[in-house]
Amino acid sequence: MSKLPHIGTSIFTVMSQLAHEHGAINLSQGFPNFPVDERLTTIVARLAQENIHQYAPMAGYPPLLEKIVQLTQDSYNRAVSPKTEVLVTAGATEGIFATVQALVRSGEEVVILDPSYDCYETPILLCGAKPVHISLNDDFTPNWENISRAVNSATRMLIINNPHNPTGKIWTATDFEFLEKLVASYPNLIILSDEVYEYITFEKKHISVHHRPKLWERSISVSSFGKSFHITGWKVGYLIAPEPLMQEIKKVHQFLVFSVNSVAQIAISDYLDIVNVNELGKFYQEKRDFFRALMQPCPLELLPCEGTYFQLASYEKISKENDLDFTRRLVTEFGVAAIPLSPFYHHKPDLKLIRFCFAKDEETLKEAAKRLQKL
CATH class of the missing domain: 3.40.640.10 (Type I PLP-dependent aspartate aminotransferase-like (Major domain))
Structure with a gap:
């Protein structure tokens, strides 16, 4: 008998696997794709x-x-x-x-x-x-x-x-x-x-x-x-x-x-003897601003982002699908992987919100935004 019967594969793993299967740009899982210092x-x-x-x-x-x-x-x-x-x-x-x-x-x-x-x-x-x-x-x-x-x-x-x-x-x-x-x-x-x-x-x-x-x-x-x-x-x-x-x-x-x-x-x-952690905010703020500027022509509505390297977006004006179905379709039809918000909740509300990770290099963000503009 399972000690965790209701817990399956995490949504992060699911979406990354789906992105791999369909050759999609992976803005779902929260890891950078640019070189380490x-x-x-x-x-x-x-x-x-x-x-x-x-x-x-x-x-x-x-x-x-x-x-x-x-x-x-x-x-x-x-x-x-x-x-x-x-x-x-x-x-x-x-x-x-x-x-x-x-x-x-x-x-x-x-x-x-x-x-x-x-x-x-x-x-x-x-x-x-x-x-x-x-x-x-x-x-x-x-x-x-x-x-x-x-x-x-x-x-x-x-x-x-x-x-x-x-x-x-x-x-x-x-x-x-x-x-x-x-x-x-x-x-x-x-x-x-x-x-x-x-x-x-x-x-x-x-x-x-x-x-x-x-x-x-x-x-x-x-x-x-x-x-x-x-x-x-x-x-x-x-x-x-x-x-x-x-x-x-x-x-x-x-x-x-x-x-x-x-x-x-x-x-x-x-x-730690040579790195300055106070420069990290500026580094990621430039990526946030770059991604948000690229997304301006896109019909998704971007919510405020005060920290982290994640950007929430509302698709309420685009589709009535639930967020799981919408993110799957993003991968299969538009070639971009995002994370639905409902798995972050115990009661799984239908908020029409998805999460992108912008900790990616500029070319990745440019291509993702280009594909998302077709929504």
Whole structure:
């Protein structure tokens, strides 16, 4: 008997396979198709010849832990301990899984804000807890009235994602004020803050749990070098959490993966000496603006994009199809793959919205936009 009977192949895998079968341009799955920084590949080539191919320490390569501490200090003016409050993970997904498994008990509840990434619910179900899905507002801002109504004494965790995938929305200071009041009202409540797109923001700057001292003792932040440095295949991320919570997370992490790829950790550690994360927002904003300009003649209506490398679009004026059927037809008839929005929701609403990834080279974006103009 399946422990996850309702879970099948993810929509990301489905759409990428469909794109491959039909030779379509893949703007569905969230990974870049342009080259990695040559400075990083040069570091990897050098390190491959060195004696660094055995297990790294369980919590992470010590110099990398120190670099993460410095990055957090520089980015958010927050001091954390490299020995007790930082953990290098096998991507953000492993970090999220280990956190939920370590901190959520059977019978407890975890609030998820929809639309949400599909890796949140599975670890909740596997530890016998109850996922409670609350929809964001129509403009994808948090509905604090509904969130407050959903949280109770049985709620162990609230998962937030900011900057938000799939909508590109960024939380405001007011949102964090509501969150702080909620945490103060429920002593058992902890926050899992998925911030993998933290350095990919545009006109509005990212506000992190690291900016909010009132949340530090009750929050676990999730970051991703894979997303930040467009090396998604490396699967290297990290968590920051207060020592009592981190101790429990490490117990799960050590038996889930034990430690993360040693070469990748050392390469990233060296790369952090020469890369400027503050340039990432500008880099992706140029891609966003380029893609939006290309799409102007297209009948799709583009929604605001404040961060991430995803662009939502409405096809409501074009078709009455549901989003699954529409995205399939996009692939088979127009040769472009996108992601439907409904799979990001528990109740699968028919919003006539789809998501494109614009983390692609200019030629790919030009050809995709050319094909989409035929809609």
